[in-house]
Amino acid sequence: MLQTKELTYSYDGKNTLVFPDIDCGKGEHWLLLGQSGSGKTTLLHLLGGLLSPATGSIIVAGDNIATKRAAALDRFRGRHIGIIFQKSHFVRALTLEENLVLAQQLAGAPIDRGRVEELLGHLNLSHKLREKPDNLSMGEQQRAAIARALLNRPDVILADEPTSALDDVNCQEVIDLLEREATATGATLLVVTHDGRLKARFPRQVLLTHYQSSL
Amino acid sequence: MNLLQLSWKNILHKPTSTLLSLVLFALGVGLVSLLMLVNRQLEEKFEKNLAGIDMVIGAKGSPLQLILSSMYHIDAPTGNVAIADVKAFLNPKHPVIGMAVPLSLGDNYRSYRIVGTTFDFFDLYKAQLAQGRRWEAVFEVVIGAAVADALALKTGDTFHSSHGFVVDENLEHTDASAFKVVGILQPTGAVVDQLILTSPQSIWGVHEHGEQSHEHEAFDLSKPLTDYEGESITSVLIQFKARNAMTLNMPRNINENTNMQAATPAWEINRLYAILGDSALALQVLALIIIAVSGLSVFLSLYASLRDRRYELALMRVMGASRGKLFALILLEGFLLAAVGCVIGLALSHAGMGVFARALESSYRYSFTGALFLKEEIWLVLAALGVGLLAAFIPAVQARNTDISQTLAEG
Structure with missing residues (x-):
């Protein structure tokens, strides 16, 4: 479902990051571990199609996104990949419900308010439907971001440090939710983190060491 | 969304x-x-009120003021000119003048200006009667559509005019004969809508009733204006038959050789x-x-x-x-x-x-x-x-x- 081969990324044309091959099967939950500066976020952005690799292939749901061009990639990302960032961001002028509807629309999916309400119900956010994102607490915002990532039933969910800003209780809760909802939609989950608290939960792990090399 | x-x-x-x-x-x-x-x-x-007028003759003063008062009825007149002085221009057989319309200004009724003039004035502004008739006797008036509207005047109504252009009860000509509305004009969109029209004789009649005991006999609409050499009017609106060297020089001739002035509307408006x-x-x-x-x-x-x-x-x-x-x-x-x-x-x-x-x-x-x-x-x-x-x-x-x-x- 999520597969990379001989993936490298060059951020200034001289220094190149070389990444280990990844192969995550459908519905599997993986943890990508690495210290700060090991290129975790870069790898996640490559997998999410936010960056283009120097060489190598990234196969998501059978398609090589490394060769996709601009608008097609934007569309593919919206439909097939859900991304959760360390700090969640929203369109601040819109309510939570409008933000989720927008996510459906931008992905080119049909508007399904029932799905929005169902998902927010799962995440205990039904009462925040008409709130602006700025009025949500950190924990609520992170849950809302999870809801948005899951909304279009993506094949792959990428989570970048989803718990590093949370305390133990919230960390536990958020990761529970993430795993539960990913399982519910049958999505492949890849959590990128340096948060040691998660190590015990994910038997499938990739360790990212300092793979940087100079040409 | x-x-x-x-x-x-x-x-x-x-x-x-x-x-x-x-x-x-x-x-x-x-x-x-x-x-x-x-x-x-x-x-x-x-533009609308230019009405094809080529020249305005009146008392000496500011030419712009003469144009504004005689054509647009917004400023005070420059003064009066004697009929004797403008007689030649009012002659219907004048070689270059096609139409000469005398105006006698200076009175109002509830701030609507009363203009003493001839029936040529109607042709000048293409004014048609909506009801009633034109004046046939002294002190009969025809009123513009806006005047009729604003003052709710009907044919048969009578009123006393006031001296000047502002409403002032002290200046009302109460001892003179009352004006009688005999006709109402259709709206034209031009200044004539805002005017009360009558014969110059009516204006003279209002102002001279004190000196003459039988003013009605004194002014007779059947006689041409030029017979009243001793009277005066405010200005004459003139249309030429055609423009040529003679008409081009006429304003300057008048300005240099008479105690009157001639103003050209097009120039003054451009100014x-x-x-x-x-x-x-x-x-x-x-x-x-x-x-x-x-x-x-x-x-x-x-x-x-x-x-x-x-x-x-x-x-x-x-x-x-x-x-x-x-x-x-x-x-x-x-x-x-x-x-x-x-x-x-x-x-x-x-x-x-x-x-x-x-x-x-x-x-x-x-x-x-x-x-x-x-x-x-x-x-x-x-x-x-x-x-x-x-x-x-x-x-x-x-x-x-x-x-x-x-x-x-x-x-």
Whole structure:
């Protein structure tokens, strides 16, 4: 479902990051571990199609996104990949419900308010439907971001440090939710983190060491 | 939710900078539109009342004042001229003069001016009777449509005139015979709508009743005006048969060789335009500067908002929006600000013109309206929308070029 081969990324044309091959099967939950500066976020952005690799292939749901061009990639990302960032961001002028509807629309999916309400119900956010994102607490915002990532039933969910800003209780809760909802939609989950608290939960792990090399 | 709704909500999300842009846009557009409306209607009034008049003869004084008082009925007359002096011009057999219309001014009824003249005046302004007839005797009057409307006068009604052009009970000619309305004119859109017309003999009759015991016998409509050499009138409106060297020189001849003056309406009106034109131009430049500043305000507010919104713009890309969509989103925000500003500005200028029209009407007896939309206003709107789009262009390009990976990695 999520597969990379001989993936490298060059951020200034001289220094190149070389990444280990990844192969995550459908519905599997993986943890990508690495210290700060090991290129975790870069790898996640490559997998999410936010960056283009120097060489190598990234196969998501059978398609090589490394060769996709601009608008097609934007569309593919919206439909097939859900991304959760360390700090969640929203369109601040819109309510939570409008933000989720927008996510459906931008992905080119049909508007399904029932799905929005169902998902927010799962995440205990039904009462925040008409709130602006700025009025949500950190924990609520992170849950809302999870809801948005899951909304279009993506094949792959990428989570970048989803718990590093949370305390133990919230960390536990958020990761529970993430795993539960990913399982519910049958999505492949890849959590990128340096948060040691998660190590015990994910038997499938990739360790990212300092793979940087100079040409 | 479409892009339009999204940009609308984004605009409403920052009410202060939106308000500033809207106020500036509305001010600029409204001012330009108001100037257009006033200018157009003034020009129309002036053109319509030119009525093919080539020359006006009256007492010496300011030529512009003579034109304004005799043709537009807005200033005081320059004085009177004796019938004996203008007799030659009133001769129907004059070789170059096609039509000469005498005017006797100086009285009013409830601030509507009374004009003593001949039936040629009707032809000059193409005025048709809506009801009644023309005057057949002294002290009979025909009134313009606006006068009939405003004062609720009907044929058969009578009234006493007042001296001068302002309403003053002390100046009312109470001891003179009353005027009697015998006809009402159809609306023409020209100044004649605002006038009360009668024979010069009626005006003389009002003013000389003290000296002569039987004024009705003294003035007889069957005799030509030129028989009353001892009387005087205010001015003569003249149409030439054709323009030639003789008619071209006639005003100068009159001005140099008589104690009267001759004024050419076209010149005087052009002089007036030149005087008004400078101040109108200054206002217009000011209004255009305001529109430019409103464009700058849109630019600055969008530009500043991009900093605050870089995450959500990147996020929209992550959710599947293309670069083009972000470009269109920001462009639409500028466009919407300009469009709403335009609508407010036009509404203000037309409502303002409506209020202004009432004031003008009561002081100048000219009808203006705010319910008039000009073709030029379409250009104004297009220009303002163009300014909005232009102001949004650079921010839109910036939004389009957002580096999503870098932006999201920052926060």
